[in-house]
Structures are given as structure tokens and as C-alpha cells.
Amino acid sequence: MxxxxxxxxxxxxxxxxxxxxxxxxxxxxxxxxxxxxxxxxxxxxxxxxxxxxxxxxxxxxxxxxxxxxxxxxxxxxxxxxxxxxxxxxxxxxxxxxxxxxxxxxxxxxxxxxxxxxxxxxxxxxxxxxxxxxxxxxxxxxxxxxxxxxxxxxxxxxxxxxxxxxxxxxxxxxxxxxxxxxxxxxxxxxxxxxxxxxxxxxxxxxxxxxxxxxxxxxxxxxxxxxxxxxxxxxxxxxxxxxxxxxxxxxxxxxxxxxxxxxxxETRLGRYWRYCRSWEVLLEGMAELGFAAAVPDLPQSKLLTTFLEPDHPRYRFEAMHDALLAEGYTLYPGKVGELASFRLANIGQIDTHDIRAFLNALERYLAANDIVLPPRFKTLND
The missing domain is CATH 3.40.640.10 (Type I PLP-dependent aspartate aminotransferase-like (Major domain))
Known part of the structure; x- marks a missing residue:
């Protein structure tokens, strides 16, 4: 099956x-x-x-x-x-x-x-x-x-x-x-x-x-x-x-x-997750999404992103469109802060993260959502 x-x-x-x-x-x-x-x-x-x-x-x-x-x-x-x-x-x-x-x-x-x-x-x-x-x-x-x-x-x-x-x-x-x-x-x-x-x-x-x-x-x-x-x-x-x-x-x-x-070994899994996180963070910054707490020590396993202030952006619509392509996003949980979360754990790698970023880029383009890129320095 x-x-x-x-x-x-x-x-x-x-x-x-x-x-x-x-x-x-x-x-x-x-x-x-x-x-x-x-x-x-x-x-x-x-x-x-x-x-x-x-x-x-x-x-x-x-x-x-x-x-x-x-x-x-x-x-x-x-x-x-x-x-x-x-x-x-x-x-x-x-x-x-x-x-x-x-x-x-x-x-x-x-x-x-x-x-x-x-x-x-x-x-x-x-x-x-x-x-x-x-x-x-x-x-x-x-x-x-x-x-x-x-x-x-x-x-x-x-x-x-x-x-x-x-x-x-x-x-x-x-x-x-x-x-x-x-x-x-x-x-x-x-x-x-x-x-x-x-x-x-x-x-x-x-x-x-x-x-x-x-x-x-x-x-x-x-x-x-x-x-x-x-x-x-x-x-x-x-x-x-x-x-x-x-x-x-x-x-x-x-x-x-x-x-x-x-x-895989302990360090092998950790480094796979770290590489996926780096690709995710850089790709999201290029698409215009800002991390909620970029200056604090990062787990490199999950990142909370701020929802953009754009008239055509809605998290639910973005979630549903990407779900149809096989990618599940997670809503935010920081009080009243408009945010959503992306984790890079599980049996996935940088190839999967890049494929997701490509799908997200297509969604933004199809809905005429243009966000200014954000410069992001990765935390050690």
C-alpha cells in the first residue's frame, strides 16, 4: 500500500x-x-x-x-x-x-x-x-x-x-x-x-x-x-x-x-535539523517573513514567524493552500501576537524545506502578496 x-x-x-x-x-x-x-x-x-x-x-x-x-x-x-x-x-x-x-x-x-x-x-x-x-x-x-x-x-x-x-x-x-x-x-x-x-x-x-x-x-x-x-x-x-x-x-x-x-546518531540528527533550520530561516527571510524572537537562543527545531501586515494575507488561506500540496503549518500561540509556527523536526531534510519554500513562494505570487525581503543573521 x-x-x-x-x-x-x-x-x-x-x-x-x-x-x-x-x-x-x-x-x-x-x-x-x-x-x-x-x-x-x-x-x-x-x-x-x-x-x-x-x-x-x-x-x-x-x-x-x-x-x-x-x-x-x-x-x-x-x-x-x-x-x-x-x-x-x-x-x-x-x-x-x-x-x-x-x-x-x-x-x-x-x-x-x-x-x-x-x-x-x-x-x-x-x-x-x-x-x-x-x-x-x-x-x-x-x-x-x-x-x-x-x-x-x-x-x-x-x-x-x-x-x-x-x-x-x-x-x-x-x-x-x-x-x-x-x-x-x-x-x-x-x-x-x-x-x-x-x-x-x-x-x-x-x-x-x-x-x-x-x-x-x-x-x-x-x-x-x-x-x-x-x-x-x-x-x-x-x-x-x-x-x-x-x-x-x-x-x-x-x-x-x-x-x-x-x-543516524545523536549528532547526526541534530545537524540534520540544524541544516534544515538554516535553510528555512534564510528562505523565509527572503520571502519577507520575520522571526518573532530572533535575538534569543534558538532551538533550531521550531521558529515562530510574525504574520505580515498585508491586505491579501490570511493565515487560514495560506494554511489550506499549502496543506493541499502536502505541507502542514501550525498556528501561533503567543497571546494576541499574530504569528504562526514552522518546525523542522521529523523525517525531513533540506530538500523538503526547499520544496516547501518553493510552494510558499508560488502561493504568495498567485495571490499577489509581495513582502519586502528581510535580512537575517543566523544565531550560532
Whole structure:
């Protein structure tokens, strides 16, 4: 069967390879069989290998979107006498705050929020931790896909380590796309999903946890049945099974995606993404589109572009025309700022990006939308 190849310029799901798609076509199997348990065990071990955490960390798998894993982590690991500091400079930091407000008492939550076009100041973070010694955990979004910026993970990790604060990292959109080494960057919990830079299918998510923190405290009482991180880990350790029905075919696809990742290598994938980003950014500038936050550290995985002020421009029309040609654009998420987002993750390369730019140029010309080119210097 021939499957149409769509180019998803979205922060996830991402374009997948034929190999990953075909990996889902397997004989029906009960997920309680040992064969499937061994597959899960291999996936768990290899996920940890992606970020060099084999000696110190273990992965806990869940069926669900990335947000399910974020909620499982926060609702489980922040104790009833604990307090979490949430760093916010985009929509996904705010989502973490929403989760905290559901599961924690107001006095258990502290917030350090900056504008979408500012990074959290490590010195200010350290000052907050120094002033409030009741803070036990800190949550940070590594790659904030609201704008495409990269938050200062290494600096924040060092601060948490010095202050004996447990670090929770939402690495949903950076895991397997940007090299991370847990041997150098101390992190207690790192959360991601199967459908972004790992280039698998949507439906599985995971928390990579420091092994020494996977035993619940004596007074632990789960805030959720399904999203109990400790219960999920203990269940798998006892019988190689997830406690509830897993997304079987999605996990076979994830296994194939991990094969592809290690074959390409960490740096190979990162440099492919970087080259695609450079072509995308230069091409969009030539067509007259400005990046929303060009002066901040870029992930090189996703870029937010400002919508042009032109009487014949409409995002919905542009989206629909390019969708018909096989290219999916993503709307913006920066408050009232008129913007849209283009990601260059997934099984795509510079050839696909150039083809997209050509399609966009044809659309602009056909609709008589002429924008002045913009000079853009690529960030290192």
C-alpha cells in the first residue's frame, strides 16, 4: 500500500519514515505476553541511552500524550509537604502551572514568569531558591515551542543541584533533537513523548527518573490512579507490564524509531535539523517573513514567524493552500501576537524545506502578496 508522504512542519506529531509506519503492522499480541514485556523493557532502556542516563536513571512509560507524562510526574513526585517553583515564558510553562493548580494546594506553588521574549534569569532563580527554602522542586520547559526558544537548562540544573532542589524538565520538544547528557547536566526527572524528535507515532509518553527517587515516601498517597508514577514503575518492575492497556502498535513504532535514531546518531540528527533550520530561516527571510524572537537562543527545531501586515494575507488561506500540496503549518500561540509556527523536526531534510519554500513562494505570487525581503543573521 502506498502511503502519501505529508510534510508536517508542526511541533509534533512529526513526519515519520516508512519504516516507522510499517512497524505498526504486526501480528495481534496480548500486551501481557512476555514477548511484549521484553519489547517494553528494551524501549525503556534505550530511551535512557538517548540522554546518557544508563547508570543513574530509568524510564517510566505511559500510554497518552506528553501532557499525561507531565501530569504523572508533577502529581506524583511533589510531596504533600513540598513546594514547586514553575518557570514560565510561554504556553507550556503555563500548562505546567495549570497541572500544579489541580493537584497541589496554592501554598505549594511558586511562580517565576517572564515575557515570551525573555529567558528566565538564572541569578533571579537562585535568589528565589535562597529566599524560599521550602521549595523542593523546580519545573522548567527546555524547548518552549510557543516561540522556539531554548531555555537555559544547564544553568538552571546547576542551580538546583547546589540548592538541593529536584529538577523536573519538560523536554517534550528537545529530547532526541538536541543532545542532552545527564552525566553533565544533573536532572532528576525529564519528560518527553514518542511523537516529536524521536520521530515515532503519537500515543506514548515517558518520564526518565533518577533511580534513587523512584521509591515513594512513606506517607505517599497517589493523587491519580492512572497517572501514578511510582505505581507505574513498580508494576513494570514486578512483571514487565504496564498497569493499564498500552498503545501496542505505537510502541512497536517507537521501537523502530529508536533503531533509526541510533543509526543516524545523536549528532547526526541534530545537524540534520540544524541544516534544515538554516535553510528555512534564510528562505523565509527572503520571502519577507520575520522571526518573532530572533535575538534569543534558538532551538533550531521550531521558529515562530510574525504574520505580515498585508491586505491579501490570511493565515487560514495560506494554511489550506499549502496543506493541499502536502505541507502542514501550525498556528501561533503567543497571546494576541499574530504569528504562526514552522518546525523542522521529523523525517525531513533540506530538500523538503526547499520544496516547501518553493510552494510558499508560488502561493504568495498567485495571490499577489509581495513582502519586502528581510535580512537575517543566523544565531550560532
Amino acid at each position: 502506498t502511503i502519501r508522504r505529508n510534510i508536517l512542519l508542526t511541533p509534533g506529531p512529526a513526519t515519520t519514515s516508512e519504516r516507522v509506519k510499517q512497524a505498526q503492522v504486526v501480528p495481534d499480541i496480548c500486551p501481557r505476553e512476555v514477548e511484549f514485556g521484553l519489547l517494553l523493557d528494551s524501549i525503556r532502556r534505550r530511551l535512557v541511552q538517548v540522554i546518557h542516563g544508563e547508570d543513574t536513571h530509568a524510564a517510566v512509560l505511559f500510554g497518552g500524550s506528553g501532557t499525561a507524562a507531565v501530569e504523572a510526574c508533577i502529581s506524583s513526585v511533589v510531596p504533600y509537604g513540598g513546594k514547586i517553583l514553575v518557570l514560565i515564558n510561554g504556553a507550556y510553562g503555563k500548562r505546567i502551572l495549570d497541572i500544579c493548580r489541580i493537584h497541589l494546594r496554592p501554598e505549594q506553588i511558586a511562580v517565576y514568569e517572564t515575557a515570551y521574549d525573555r529567558l528566565p534569569d538564572p541569578a533571579e532563580v537562585e535568589h528565589i531558591l535562597f529566599e524560599d527554602t521550602s521549595i523542593t522542586h523546580l519545573a522548567l520547559v527546555h524547548h518552549e515551542t510557543t516561540t522556539g526558544i531554548l531555555n537555559p537548562l544547564d544553568e538552571i540544573a546547576s542551580i538546583c543541584w547546589r540548592n538541593e532542589v529536584k529538577l523536573i524538565v519538560d523536554a517534550m520538544s528537545s529530547f532526541a533533537g538536541i543532545p542532552i547528557d545527564l552525566r553533565q547536566t544533573p536532572c532528576d526527572f525529564m519528560i518527553a513523548s514518542s511523537n516529536k524528535c524521536i520521530q515515532g507515532m503519537a500515543g506514548a509518553a515517558f518520564v526518565i527518573c533518577r533511580k534513587s527517587l523512584l521509591s515513594p515516601p512513606e506517607d505517599y498517597r497517589p493523587r491519580s490512579l492512572y497517572l501514578d508514577l511510582y505505581g507505574q514503575h513498580a508494576g513494570f518492575e514486578s512483571n514487565l507490564q504496564m498497569r493499564f492497556t498500552p498503545p501496542v502498535q505505537v510502541l512497536y513504532a517507537l521501537d523502530a524509531a529508536l533503531d533509526e535514531f541510533f543509526e
